[in-house]
Amino acid sequence: MVIDSYVVDLYVRFRDLTYGGSVEMNVSSDGELLINSVDLSIRSVSIDGKPIKYSYDGKVIKIDGPVSGVVRIEFEGKIPDRLLGIYRAPYGDSYIITTQFEPTGARYFIPCIDHPAVKARFRFRVRVDGDYDVIFNTPPLRVYWDGSWKVFEFADTPRMSTYLIYLGIGRFYEIRDKVGNVDVIFATPLSDRVEEGAFAIDVAKKVLEFYSNYFEIPYPLPKLHLIHVPEFAAGAMENWGAITFRETALLIGRGSTEASRRRVAEVVAHEIAHQWFGDLVTMAWWDDLWLNESFATFMSYKAMDALFPEWNVWFRFLADETMNSMLRDSLMSTHPVHVPIASEEEAFEIFDDISYGKGASLLRMLENYVGKEDFRRGLSNYLKGHAYSNATEDGLWRSIEEVSGKPIMKIMKAWVDKPGHPVITVETETQGVTLRQARFVFGGNVTDTWPIPIVFRVNDRVNRVLMEGDSLSLNIPETTFLNVGGSGYYRVKYNDWSKALNNASDDIERWSVLNDAYSHLLQGSVSLDEYLRLVKSVNNVVNYLLTTSLIMQLGTLYSIRPSAIKEAFVDYLKAQSRALEGMSGIDDVREIVLARRALIDEDYEKTLADMVKDYENANPVMRQAIVNAYAIVGDNPFETLKNLYRSLRTDEDRVRVLSAMLSIPRVEEYAKALDFLVSGEVKKQDVRMFIVGARNPFTRDVSLDWLVKNYKLFIEAYGDPGTLSRTLIATIPIIGIGREGEVERFLRNLNIPGIEMGVNASLELLKVYSAFYSRYA
Numbered sequence: 001m002v003i004d005s006y007v008v009d010l011y012v013r014f015r016d017l018t019y020g021g022s023v024e025m026n027v028s029s030d031g032e033l034l035i036n037s038v039d040l041s042i043r044s045v046s047i048d049g050k051p052i053k054y055s056y057d058g059k060v061i062k063i064d065g066p067v068s069g070v071v072r073i074e075f076e077g078k079i080p081d082r083l084l085g086i087y088r089a090p091y092g093d094s095y096i097i098t099t100q101f102e103p104t105g106a107r108y109f110i111p112c113i114d115h116p117a118v119k120a121r122f123r124f125r126v127r128v129d130g131d132y133d134v135i136f137n138t139p140p141l142r143v144y145w146d147g148s149w150k151v152f153e154f155a156d157t158p159r160m161s162t163y164l165i166y167l168g169i170g171r172f173y174e175i176r177d178k179v180g181n182v183d184v185i186f187a188t189p190l191s192d193r194v195e196e197g198a199f200a201i202d203v204a205k206k207v208l209e210f211y212s213n214y215f216e217i218p219y220p221l222p223k224l225h226l227i228h229v230p231e232f233a234a235g236a237m238e239n240w241g242a243i244t245f246r247e248t249a250l251l252i253g254r255g256s257t258e259a260s261r262r263r264v265a266e267v268v269a270h271e272i273a274h275q276w277f278g279d280l281v282t283m284a285w286w287d288d289l290w291l292n293e294s295f296a297t298f299m300s301y302k303a304m305d306a307l308f309p310e311w312n313v314w315f316r317f318l319a320d321e322t323m324n325s326m327l328r329d330s331l332m333s334t335h336p337v338h339v340p341i342a343s344e345e346e347a348f349e350i351f352d353d354i355s356y357g358k359g360a361s362l363l364r365m366l367e368n369y370v371g372k373e374d375f376r377r378g379l380s381n382y383l384k385g386h387a388y389s390n391a392t393e394d395g396l397w398r399s400i401e402e403v404s405g406k407p408i409m410k411i412m413k414a415w416v417d418k419p420g421h422p423v424i425t426v427e428t429e430t431q432g433v434t435l436r437q438a439r440f441v442f443g444g445n446v447t448d449t450w451p452i453p454i455v456f457r458v459n460d461r462v463n464r465v466l467m468e469g470d471s472l473s474l475n476i477p478e479t480t481f482l483n484v485g486g487s488g489y490y491r492v493k494y495n496d497w498s499k500a501l502n503n504a505s506d507d508i509e510r511w512s513v514l515n516d517a518y519s520h521l522l523q524g525s526v527s528l529d530e531y532l533r534l535v536k537s538v539n540n541v542v543n544y545l546l547t548t549s550l551i552m553q554l555g556t557l558y559s560i561r562p563s564a565i566k567e568a569f570v571d572y573l574k575a576q577s578r579a580l581e582g583m584s585g586i587d588d589v590r591e592i593v594l595a596r597r598a599l600i601d602e603d604y605e606k607t608l609a610d611m612v613k614d615y616e617n618a619n620p621v622m623r624q625a626i627v628n629a630y631a632i633v634g635d636n637p638f639e640t641l642k643n644l645y646r647s648l649r650t651d652e653d654r655v656r657v658l659s660a661m662l663s664i665p666r667v668e669e670y671a672k673a674l675d676f677l678v679s680g681e682v683k684k685q686d687v688r689m690f691i692v693g694a695r696n697p698f699t700r701d702v703s704l705d706w707l708v709k710n711y712k713l714f715i716e717a718y719g720d721p722g723t724l725s726r727t728l729i730a731t732i733p734i735i736g737i738g739r740e741g742e743v744e745r746f747l748r749n750l751n752i753p754g755i756e757m758g759v760n761a762s763l764e765l766l767k768v769y770s771a772f773y774s775r776y777a
């Protein structure tokens with residue numbers, strides 16, 4: 001089957017939320033031709049102008065082969081509210097029409113061969129019934145009126161995959177800028193928010209230049225839109241030349257914090273990296289989704305590091321990408337980075353920590369192993385060799401292998417094709433040490449080996465060795481630090497954790513020891529006392545890496561067993577607050593520390609709660625702390641926070657208040673907050689904030705009952721099972737504590753295709769957390 005191009009001629013009745021038109025595809029097929037088309041009304045099918053016989057079951061149009069010529073399909077469709085395919089995204093009392101296709105939404109929009117490897121050129125003509133703006137991947141060549149229709153004729157796209165098509169219709173307000181000869185355009189439907197796109201535009205311009213130089217390939221389209229979509233299931237989506245974002249990932253205004261600026265920069269840099277990695281060169285099938293996401297994730301940090309060296313972005317990388325993915329990857333039920341995908345439904349489930357965080361961490365390990373310049377050249381050659389086409393991971397490994405002369409294929413295959421990651425143990429010998437490796441699993445280590453590029457440090461000397469078997473003898477002292485720069489995707493089990501921490505020479509090494517100790521605590525091979533002693537010895541050290549990682553770890557333990565953790569957690573947060581006094585330039589860390597302290601330190605809560613009355617004049621960095629404190633000690637916290645929510649102007653503030661509501665410890669008030677979440681007043685995209693509520697240790701039963709009653713909403717709102725799968729992993733291990741048997745029966749009986757990984761991972765992690773709960777009764 002070969003397809004050359006599509007000509008798509010659409011009309012859209014904006015107020016009726018209906019559309020239709022024709023799709024012509026220039027195609028040849030030896031056998032039966034299958035055209036994806038979900039829930040559309042098919043009016044006619046013809047080849048070269050002659051009507052032909054076809055069948056349509058609501059999902060696929062079948063035409064007997066062989067087929068050669070221009071297949072023309074006339075169709076009609078409706079524009080629903082579900083956040084997939086073409087949909088209505090409301091704001092205030094108006095809406096825009098927008099699209100979200102990855103992985104399989106394009107078939108809900110037009111009849112097409114909806115497969116990432118079936119690339120074609122697209123020519124779009126769109127008529128709308130009023131004076132609206134229309135945004136597409138390419139700029140319009142002509143805009144004119146035809147009676148009451150406003151017509152847009154867009155330039156042909158390059159060869160591209162269907163999941164990257166974008167169409168947006170409504171009234172948009174813009175900032176236009178230029179870098180080289182590329183137009184960079186911010187577009188929002190909110191007329192009073194347009195200036196809040198300035199920061200993203202600035203980042204986008206710099207990032208476009210950075211990647212053009214790094215990849216040695218200019219940005220291939222004449223324009224790039226950054227589009228604010230008011231209801232959006234994902235954080236952002238890399239449609240070629242027309243990137244879409246939810247508000248909190250794009251807009252920066254007067255009330256935005258430093259943390260928000262960094263998040264926006266990261267997401268903009270991630271989506272722009274996809275314009276090359278994903279859009280110009282695309283994975284051949286969804287089993288290589290990780291390659292797209294790992295690269296965009298890794299590259300976004302490289303770009304940020306170049307643009308904002310003062311941000312210390314690798315600290316953020318280790319905390320947010322490496323640490324989080326290692327947690328999931330410590331389960332027997334984790335999946336390999338490269339995962340076989342039999343059906344398209346399964347593809348929804350793998351947009352997870354493994355595909356993003358683990359994959360990106362493996363790339364960082366690889367770059368460290370081959371060196372920055374060989375890595376860059378290998379990557380650039382790979383992109384040049386597959387431009388406007390598709391590729392698999394093997395092509396990339398080969399390309400880096402050719403440049404570096406190192407056995408990249410062998411090493412990387414082992415890391416991406418096998419689930420899990422190793423733990424290295426150290427045995428002292430009369431001469432030096434013996435390192436042994438096994439697979440680290442919370443339930444107990446399992447025999448397995450990886451080719452591990454170990455970077456170790458003896459005093460000040462950094463050395464490298466590739467450990468290939470299950471053991472390796474080295475003539476080095478026992479105090480050798482075994483994961484310099486935290487670049488290795490493995491854990492180390494130290495014989496003496498305090499000694500290891502003392503021996504660490506910088507904050508990354510300290511973090512590495514603490515992260516390893518935490519995972520062994522969950523495994524049961526380090527005691528809580530020992531772990532808390534290690535935490536205490538760094539409680540004055542403030543930086544994004546150590547502080548947010550420890551708050552995450554202590555916060556999880558607190559959610560499982562508050563009584564066992566509270567005192568140490570409050571001490572830690574007080575020490576951090578003291579250390580932060582007088583420090584500047586780390587408001588992103590300050591916000592997290594204060595917000596967390598406001599949830600568990602009663603003395604601190606009393607000083608803050610009153611400030612809720614003047615929330616909108618409060619320093620943005622304090623706002624989360626203020627509403628959190630109010631949730632714990634305020635009067636009628638649900639009513640007060642609900643009224644505040646209704647008065648707010650930005651999603652950044654709304655999300656803060658929602659998050660506080662879901663932290664209310666009183667059961668009845670908390671139950672009202674959960675109902676508010678699905679009352680229709682809160683955006684659908686924010687239903688997944690339920691995850692915050694699930695971490696509330698005082699309301700577990702209400703959370704679990706609510707999830708059992710409402711889980712279908714996740715599929716209805718998002719249109720796919722992926723969000724439910726990820727929500728289960730993030731919530732069940734905590735809210736299931738004490739009701740394990742009931743939870744297992746509930747999940748095993750769900751029978752929803754595309755959530756199996758989520759069910760297995762959440763039940764396994766529930767066992768780990770329940771065991772911790774019982775150990776520290």
Ligand SMILES: [Zn+2]
Nearest residue numbers: 270274293296
């Ligand atoms: Zn991405």
